[in-house]
Amino acid sequence: MAFRGYNKLKVLVLDDFDSFRMTVAKMLDSFGVKSIDTASSGEEALRMCQGGSYDLILSDFNLGAGRSGLQVLEELRHRGILRKRDVFVLVSAETSKSIVLAATDAEPDAYLSKPITARALQQRLDRVLSQRDQLQEVYKALDNGDVDTAIHDCYEKINSGHRLSGFCQKILGELLLEVNQLDEAEALYRSVLEIRSLDWAQLGMAKVQQLKGDLETAERWFKEVVEQHPLCLKAYDNLVEVYQTLEAKDAMQDVLMEAVKVSPLALLRQEKLAQVSATNGDFETSVRAYRKVVRLADKSIHKKSSQALEFAHSLVRLGEQDPSAAKDVHREALRVLDEASTNSDDAVYNMQSKLVQAQLLSQQGNTKAANQILDSFRQTLNKLEEPVPLEVELDFVKALGMTGVKAEVKDRLNELSVRLKDDEEGLKKLDQLLDEPMSKMNRKLVAKINKDGIKNYESKNFKAAISAFMHAKSLFPNHVGVRLNLVQSLLGEMEEYGCERELMDEAIGSLNKVTESIDAQHPQFKRFRQLQEIHRSLVLRNA
Incomplete structure (x- = not known):
């Protein structure tokens, strides 16, 4: 169905090559678009989006040295800049499976492969924009935070036999789950599944059971979705949530490992795997996942200095288990910690970062450099009027132990044991350094x-x-x-x-x-x- 409202659209074209921006702008002009802005980098596009909304954003996946198109989409959503009625289209010349899956995992409104022709672009835009136009009441209500009106509009279109009633069913199911109308959601999904076994309806039915607390049935449904639709990554994420509630940490790790095989460029999923595997004591998997996290986080809205620190923590633990497995990663971890500290003005983080660097240097056999860090930290401690946070104390004690300062380690552990005797959460952290756990x-x-x-x-x-x-x-x-x-x-x-x-x-x-x-x-x-x-x-x- 042809879209008739191109002349009313405000469009942003994002690509690091002038020639592509000009080519796409000419195509859009031929469709009737009057308002076209262009940007050559993710950073520029984000500034422009902050200054005013766009009905349509066409972005290349690879934007050179800065943020990728995928990272722009994630940031726009994370910061609430992208409205429900706005359309975001990713364009890419990348053909690798991991790139394509990363793009589809982020769920843009459309994904186009380069090179693109005016005909192919218009056909895809006609479909997406016509759909938005016909459901404008629903999207307008969602942008205004009026979920009840959006639900009412969906029901009306479904009951009237609207040509997009199937798509409305999908939106309606998600909204019913959002407002906890679980019986209504279950009835909707059952009615869909009686006609056709669609992945989103199976996923919705599983989510209903999860929210109702029937975790056994939810687990069975999610497993079925994964088995029948192995590229449905939401099913993996929901299954992890079920196992987290059941405190089945090994099962959580198994599902996450399968999910990152399917889509290895998903930062948050890699981070979850790194955290869970560290909790399970599998530091080889944790280090491998954190290395990917640190690399994927560059320029991402999800980048945190703690990622570098946890990467290094897991590496120290791996070095205790298997020095040969950790040896080749030490230099990378030291560099990552140093970069994170340089860009951080958090004094506590920077202290902790230095102490973990001392631990890594000790594992390398560079006790001289490690001891220089410890001497500097002692001087810092003497100047402070308040005690440092427990996490810093623990890293200090660990670094002391690794450099062989046994007497000081014993004294500090005794002090901490007394100080934390009524603090169960603190004792759980201290237990890693004790001969016998206290928590x-x-x-x-x-x-x-x-x-x-x-x-x-x-x-x-x-x-x-x-x-x-x-x-x-x-x-x-x-x-x-x-x-x-x-x-x-x-x-x-x-x-x-x-x-x-x-x-x-x-x-x-x-x-x-x-x-x-x-x-x-x-x-x-x-x-x-x-x-x-x-x-x-x-x-x-x-x-």
Whole structure:
């Protein structure tokens, strides 16, 4: 259906090449458009959009060194500049699957591949703009925040058999979910699915069950959508929400890993994967995801200095688990932290950033540079009238421990333990640095993991026991009991099935770690010595 209102449109054409802007402007002029502005960069386009709204924005995906067209779309939406009735069209010469999926994931109103002809452009614009024109009452109500009127208008068009009634059903379902009219939404989606199995209706039905609290049914529906429509990325996101409510963190990570395989350029999804995998103790996955986050965040509205810090934190934890896996990433993390600090005026963040840099330098073996940072931080502490935030204290203690300042570490941990004795959330953070957790939640968690691991050990299912204690070690790297349980399980596996190099190295690593914090007065010192002897005997036997 031809669109008749081109002469009333205000249009912005965004591309870094003059020739393309001129070509598209001429095409639009031939359609009857009278008001055409152009911009050569994302930054310029954002300034222009702030100065006045556009009915139609045509943007290239790749805009050179600045923001991409996709980032412009995200920022316009995030800042509430783009109205519901406005049309945003992405144009791109990119043909890679990841770029195309990133573009469709952002849901522009249309996506066109270069080169484009006047005929192809007009056909696509006719379709999108005619749809907007016929539903102008609905979009006007939404722009005014009048959801009830928008719902009423959708019902009217559906009941009258309007040619866009199917599209109105999709809008109506989303609005009913927004205002929590769940029974009405469920009836709508059922009526659609009785005729045709559409992904958006299946997704809506799953969302209804999720909001009603029937998580088992919601999970089943979302899984079905993912299976039947693997490019429907909202289904992955909603499934993650279900598992988050169920506190099924491993399942959350599995779904997120599948989602980023489908669309690897989605920054927020990568960030969620990085956070969840770090919580699960899978720091290799966390570091890999945070590296992508830091790169994708450049020029994005979703860029935060904390992303660089969490990237470095995960890398330090990975270095504790597997120094060889972290080694090649240290330089990149140090550069990212330095850049973030340079662009930040947050004093707390900058202190924390320096302390994490000290940790990374220690892992590199550059203790001289690490100690220079620590000396400078001590001087800063002496000048401050108020105590620094807990996160800064924890990074300071960690850096001290990594540079071998054991006495100062012990004193500061004792001070923090006393200060936080009634602060459960603070204790949960402190637990990472303690030999034994102090928070109620982490004591229960360690007890459960130990119970499961010991049960597997006693039934000679050593691999399962090792897996349980490895997970516990990733969460509580200084926990003496967990380390010794892991060593005992490794020794059981080696005695039963032979001394593999990987198992021996893991046992040596854990015994060496325990050596750093145990003495003759420790209640597990005798057991530690016994495990050392068993390990030594196994090594000699297999020499």
